Amino acid sequence: MKKKLTLLSSALVASLASTGIYAKESLQxxxxxxxxxxxxxxxxxxxxxxTFSATPYRGNATGExxxxxxxxxxxxIERGTKPYINKAANWVAFxxxxxxxxxxxxxxxxxxxxxxxxxxxxxAEQQNFDDIKDYKLSDDGTWLAYRLNKxxxxxxxxxxxxxxxxxxxPDKKDKTYPLVIxxxxxxxxxxxxxxxxxxxxxxxxxxLVSQSYSDGNDNQVALVELNxxxxxxxxxxxxxxxxxxxxxxxxxxxxxxxxxxxNDDTRRRNYSLQLYKNEQLSxxxxxxxxxxxxxxxxxxxxxxxxxxxxxxxxxxxxxVKAKEYTDEASLYDFDTIREHKGLNVWHNNxxxxxxxxxxxxxxxxxxxxxxxxxxxxxxxxxxxxxxxxPELALNPERSESLLGSSNIPYLKKIMYGGFFADYFAxxxxxxxxxxxxSNSPFRPSLAPSGEFAAYFSDSQIxxxxxxxxxxxxxTKAIQATFADDKHDYPSTQPGYGFAGWMNDSSKxxxxxxxxxxxxxxxxxxxERLTNGKQSNTQYRVIKLDKNQVGFEQNDTLLVSAINLxxxxxxxxxxxxxxxxxxxxxxxxxxxxxxxxxxxxxKYVFTEQSxxxxxxxxxxxxxxxxxxxxTNLNPQTxxxxxxxxxxxxxxxxxxxxxxxGVLIKPAGYKKGDKVPVVVYFYRYMxxxxxxxxxxxxxxxxxxxxxxxxxxxxxxxxxxxxIGHPGKSxxxxxxxxxxxxxxxxxxxxxxxxxxxxxxxxxQSAFMITQTDMFKAVxxxxxxxxxxxxxxxxxxxSGLARQFQYETGQSRIGKNLFEAPELYIENSPVFxxxxxxxxxxxMFGDKDDAVPWHEGVQYYxxxxxxxxxxxxxxxxxxxxxLKKFPNQVDFSVRMMQYFDHYLKGKPAAKWMKEGExxxxx
Numbered sequence: 001m002k003k004k005l006t007l008l009s010s011a012l013v014a015s016l017a018s019t020g021i022y023a024k025e026s027l028q029x030x031x032x033x034x035x036x037x038x039x040x041x042x043x044x045x046x047x048x049x050x051t052f053s054a055t056p057y058r059g060n061a062t063g064e065x066x067x068x069x070x071x072x073x074x075x076x077i078e079r080g081t082k083p084y085i086n087k088a089a090n091w092v093a094f095x096x097x098x099x100x101x102x103x104x105x106x107x108x109x110x111x112x113x114x115x116x117x118x119x120x121x122x123x124a125e126q127q128n129f130d131d132i133k134d135y136k137l138s139d140d141g142t143w144l145a146y147r148l149n150k151x152x153x154x155x156x157x158x159x160x161x162x163x164x165x166x167x168x169x170p171d172k173k174d175k176t177y178p179l180v181i182x183x184x185x186x187x188x189x190x191x192x193x194x195x196x197x198x199x200x201x202x203x204x205x206x207x208l209v210s211q212s213y214s215d216g217n218d219n220q221v222a223l224v225e226l227n228x229x230x231x232x233x234x235x236x237x238x239x240x241x242x243x244x245x246x247x248x249x250x251x252x253x254x255x256x257x258x259x260x261x262x263n264d265d266t267r268r269r270n271y272s273l274q275l276y277k278n279e280q281l282s283x284x285x286x287x288x289x290x291x292x293x294x295x296x297x298x299x300x301x302x303x304x305x306x307x308x309x310x311x312x313x314x315x316x317x318x319x320v321k322a323k324e325y326t327d328e329a330s331l332y333d334f335d336t337i338r339e340h341k342g343l344n345v346w347h348n349n350x351x352x353x354x355x356x357x358x359x360x361x362x363x364x365x366x367x368x369x370x371x372x373x374x375x376x377x378x379x380x381x382x383x384x385x386x387x388x389x390p391e392l393a394l395n396p397e398r399s400e401s402l403l404g405s406s407n408i409p410y411l412k413k414i415m416y417g418g419f420f421a422d423y424f425a426x427x428x429x430x431x432x433x434x435x436x437x438s439n440s441p442f443r444p445s446l447a448p449s450g451e452f453a454a455y456f457s458d459s460q461i462x463x464x465x466x467x468x469x470x471x472x473x474x475t476k477a478i479q480a481t482f483a484d485d486k487h488d489y490p491s492t493q494p495g496y497g498f499a500g501w502m503n504d505s506s507k508x509x510x511x512x513x514x515x516x517x518x519x520x521x522x523x524x525x526x527e528r529l530t531n532g533k534q535s536n537t538q539y540r541v542i543k544l545d546k547n548q549v550g551f552e553q554n555d556t557l558l559v560s561a562i563n564l565x566x567x568x569x570x571x572x573x574x575x576x577x578x579x580x581x582x583x584x585x586x587x588x589x590x591x592x593x594x595x596x597x598x599x600x601x602k603y604v605f606t607e608q609s610x611x612x613x614x615x616x617x618x619x620x621x622x623x624x625x626x627x628x629x630t631n632l633n634p635q636t637x638x639x640x641x642x643x644x645x646x647x648x649x650x651x652x653x654x655x656x657x658x659x660g661v662l663i664k665p666a667g668y669k670k671g672d673k674v675p676v677v678v679y680f681y682r683y684m685x686x687x688x689x690x691x692x693x694x695x696x697x698x699x700x701x702x703x704x705x706x707x708x709x710x711x712x713x714x715x716x717x718x719x720x721i722g723h724p725g726k727s728x729x730x731x732x733x734x735x736x737x738x739x740x741x742x743x744x745x746x747x748x749x750x751x752x753x754x755x756x757x758x759x760x761q762s763a764f765m766i767t768q769t770d771m772f773k774a775v776x777x778x779x780x781x782x783x784x785x786x787x788x789x790x791x792x793x794x795s796g797l798a799r800q801f802q803y804e805t806g807q808s809r810i811g812k813n814l815f816e817a818p819e820l821y822i823e824n825s826p827v828f829x830x831x832x833x834x835x836x837x838x839x840m841f842g843d844k845d846d847a848v849p850w851h852e853g854v855q856y857y858x859x860x861x862x863x864x865x866x867x868x869x870x871x872x873x874x875x876x877x878x879l880k881k882f883p884n885q886v887d888f889s890v891r892m893m894q895y896f897d898h899y900l901k902g903k904p905a906a907k908w909m910k911e912g913e914x915x916x917x918x
Contacts, residue, residue, distance in 0.1 A: 047602025401450025842875025
């Protein structure tokens with residue numbers, strides 16, 4: 001086993017390697033396990049603290065806490081996950097999970113318990129709390145409340161024969177646990193039993209709690225004064241339960257949904273919306289008295305606390321009780337017998353096919369809720385969405401209007417035509433729904449005022465004045481590309497999207513291929529804010545706050561600037577007042593702004609390249625003196641990683657100029673002809689400056705190959721509608737031939753690997769060319785005639801839309817052009833294949849029917865071809881189980897090693913593996 005490198009030793013390794021004294025090692029599969037990534041990154045509101053869970057690909061995570069004031073690591077927590085920083089940033093909380101060994105060896109997973117570790121951000125002192133179910137930290141950091149992950153011990157009371165033995169029992173999944181309240185300053189604590197839900201207010205002096213007992217008799221909702229641990233009962237009645245609790249962001253006002261277990265039908269149990277204010281409880285009723293609140297309803301306050309968003313739904317019809325066998329006669333009753341049938345009726349007039357209907361029922365419609373809002377100052381309640389317009393894009397910081405939508409009229413069309421919806425501007429104060437556009441595949445952008453909307457239609461950006469319904473094509477006279485010119489699907493060409501609006505709704509900011517444009521809603525005049533076309537640079541606004549409503553006239557925005565030819569990325573500032581661009585981060589790397597502190601001038605960003613892991617850097621808005629904060633994977637310096645990526649230019653099937661990324665093997669010498677593994681999907685050249693994902697899964701781990709003598713090539717692929725197979729094949733031949741012509745690729749040692757859509761392409765390509773000496777194809781469609789009317793099991797959708805308007809790019813239905821479906825199906829040309837192929841599928845694939853792989857394997861087998869099929873049991877479209885990920889990665893390497901390097905074939909490649917089940 002290799003020793004892990006320390007920071008000092010890795011620096012020494014890098015130094016020695018640069019002088020040629022130390023020979024770097026080739027990366028091995030075990031080495032991949034140690035590479036860490038930052039998970040659940042959090043930056044404190046005041047910009048002082050950065051934290052995340054440093055998670056290796058295989059192993060135990062480490063929680064890390066950094067002081068950005070000192071720019072140093074101040075604490076590490078073994079097995080620390082899911083970090084949380086309270087608002088005052090004086091504590092970082094980690095959920096400490098069991099060890100990997102415990103997880104892998106414990107049969108009863110429910111016996112595994114988590115701990116809570118608190119880190120004081122000033123002193124780095126740690127406090128441990130064992131067996132935690134969940135927890136809440138007060139905003140000021142004074143109070144911790146947590147539930148112990150152990151069953152409540154309830155005394156069993158003997159009942160007399162004359163007493164009522166009925167009990168109001170909780171729902172099966174509604175568990176209660178002891179709640180421990182701790183003052184983190186003086187260590188005082190108090191325990192409350194049988195707690196189902198709880199929340200601490202923003203002031204840090206009160207806690208609302210819902211207690212529930214097995215018989216329901218002592219259930220109550222209570223208020224706890226934290227300073228003296230006194231408990232005041234707010235509601236005390238058998239079976240009562242508060243499901244969701246949400247405190248006002250700045251005041252001692254609480255909202256919660258209140259129900260009662262006396263009704264054991266969870267879908268038909270009526271919850272009410274309660275408001276606790278000025279030590280009084282009141283009920284917030286829905287505008288429609290026939291509408292109620294359900295168990296799963298959510299509550300969201302706006303940041304200033306002026307609005308409370310809630311969810312409700314119409315009362316459900318009374319549940320019809322199924323007939324049961326109750327006596328001898330019922331055993332022979334026809335209606336009772338038929339009640340026990342197992343049946344789904346698929347009708348031609350159904351809006352959705354049954355798998356989709358079932359998936360949507362379980363995921364969305366079974367507990368469907370609609371949005372409403374309570375205006376605190378006016379005490380007005382407004383319904384925002386309903387049964388005819390069910391979807392609402394909730395941004396709690398928008399105060400005038402929200403974007404609503406409905407796909408209900410197009411549920412049938414989705415099955416073959418893609419996704420469409422009607423869109424509306426919904427007034428937050430009145431609930432009025434103003435139509436924006438119908439039957440649209442593209443989401444519009446709504447002005448903050450709700451008076452204007454912009455959307456892409458008829459190859460132009462359209463502005464609609466919602467006051468008079470006037471529509472203007474904003475881009476009609478502008479010499480710029482606003483329709484996506486890389487769109488090669490048989491569907492409507494989309495636009496490049498919107499950056500947002502000015503806060504006063506005076507202008508909408510939209511994208512062309514290269515630039516950011518501002519369109520005045522009154523004059524419809526356009527102003528180009530960037531000048532990217534001249535330098536082939538694409539500018540886009542970097543959005544760090546998902547709830548940001550709009551921009552001010554003199555704001556300075558951060559924007560990404562990517563050169564579409566060189567793939568070089570930069571970060572720049574766009575001054576909206578002067579329309580000037582200033583570059584702040586640049587170089588032959590990729591830069592990404594990750595976080596901004598909510599209330600401080602502090603930014604966290606990463607820079608990366610193929611050889612450089614994207615560690616975190618801190619800076620202020622000047623970006624004048626960035627500081628590196630982390631060094632997560634110093635061991636990278638010790639490996640022969642691969643050469644600096646290069647861009648290779650070639651022609652597409654129709655003569656279009658395309659590019660691919662070539663990564664030569666470590667130590668490559670000019671003139672060497674090396675084995676090449678080609679990995680592709682669609683566009684790949686944008687990965688020029690990406691650090692590779694250090695994982696083992698359905699794709700090659702690039703450094704595993706470039707560290708072990710292979711070149712890796714990532715070409716862009718383009719398609720011709722109706723002929724995706726032949727066009728992608730010709731493009732791939734052109735791209736690969738360029739490597740041969742450059743004297744880099746050994747023509748007898750080129751392999752191809754692709755998964756899903758690229759799995760299909762690779763499976764098809766070998767029916768047309770013998771250029772490749774080995775192919776690994778993951779989850780390929782092999783027969784478009786059978787796949788056309790298959791089902792995507794995860795979504796429940798018919799696969800027809802993929803061929804008529806989507807990724808498979810046939811552009812016609814099976815009845816209009818059966819010849820195209822046959823032309824593009826590799827199974828019909830299996831006898832033409834001369835290339836060894838390894839096909840991989842999970843037999844629970846939820847995107848591509850796994851028997852598509854079986855069909856191709858059987859056709860190749862019947863034709864006497866060199867084909868091996870790997871069936872991973874219980875796996876979906878992408879391998880999820882770690883042993884299977886590792887196994888496939890090893891077999892992929894063995895496969896290419898044999899066919900491209902001439903190494904002896906592994907036993908499974910020569911003999912297969914017999915089925916044996918003990």
